[in-house]
Amino acid sequence: MKIFAHISWLFATIVIFLSLSMMIIFFHVLPKPYSRKFSAWIIRIYTFFSVEIKGKEHPETQMFLLNHQSDLDIAIMETITKKDLAWVAKKELFNIPFFGLALKLPKDIAVERESKTSLIKLLRDAKVVIENNRTITMFPEGTRSTKGKMLPFKSGAKMVADKFKLRVQPVVLMQTSKYYNVKNFFYRPGRIKVIFLDSFIADKNDKDWLNNLREKMQKEYDHELANNPRHR
Template sequence: MRTAFLIFLYALIIILIIPFFLVCFLFGIRRPLLHLGKWAMGLGKKLLGLEIESAGLENFDPAGSYVFMANHLSFLDGPLLFYIIPQPVRVFIKKEVFRLPVVGLGMKHVHFIPVDRKRLRGGRRSLERAARLMKLKGYSFLIFPEGTRSRDGRLQDFRRGGFFLALETGAPIVPISIIGTYELMPRGQFYVRPGRIRVIFHPPISVSNYSKDSLDELIARVREQIASALPSNYLPQA
């Protein structure tokens, strides 16, 4: 019942914000749409009965440009971090989502990046576009280096794409540990249980001493930081 109500409410919100969205689109305004997105995520948090505890936000500059990297447990992870991270972070989203009426156009307008998961070349183009935006506009990006949600809540192997983005732009990597979203909405579940979520932001990792030749060392360091705050049932089995 709670999920059905939330879907109805969000549909109503989309209808009501269409005039606001059109003004932003016509005049090339992006930041108000991002703030509106944060407000919507905050509303969803309250309606779903989610209690969020965050730590480590003081570890990075809210005005800086970073590549945020987190473990991926649930559909909740992206909206959750978009809401918590102080700066208006951009994200990579599978291209099919951009086909949604109004929402898809809004994401494109604020420079969210569509990703074609089935094509390697499409993924490279998405990373190149993100790198250009970071250099030109000082954006921060949120990436889930596992590439997909964990099926059992345990930390998976990391893909390299996001690390290439950090090396290309020189942006520090902020490792993030998420705890609790798997229990509230695991992969394959279409409703959200109320409950507590914990998010830990670790100190930024400079990429200045790394190169493509030492990429595996950088990946291992970020993965180790994320794993350091996770409970044992979130860690890979030996």
């Protein structure tokens, strides 16, 4: 079974690589953001995973905050919303050959950890994104967490949302690492559940809203996990 899972992982990884190649090739041919949407749909179709959605996307959402478990997470989000998403990612990813180009072309936002000047740049870049009617999309944990417990949320999400008084919508992705896990060289097709929680306007006077949001998202995740055996 492990050998089959590894072979399947290789197939899925090749699909992801080819889809990113097509996104880069067609970026200046297709209107924004369709090259990325097209790439994401290729991943979704040819890796044979489907999506079940609970809740509704708010049409005026300006920032999505998602938990992060798998490299599938981006493709999932791109295929369930028509919004032009501006992903926030660590600066090192932008410097990776080929993959970095897939982030630079759409003008996603690069952040440098533990850098005060990077936070200033984050605010400046976020302002440009908002002015261009794009939707900031972040993994506030800052990295993948595959153990079922969300990591502490980084403060950058709150800083941006508070500064521009954004409408924030949290999104809970269920067990995506069970379907594609790059560290374990594991892949299997399946049905992935996405939960849209209620949106809200960021309030800088509420100093704990980000921590409270993490607890709310974790509670929703735990509830879904406890009541739906398919996720285990």
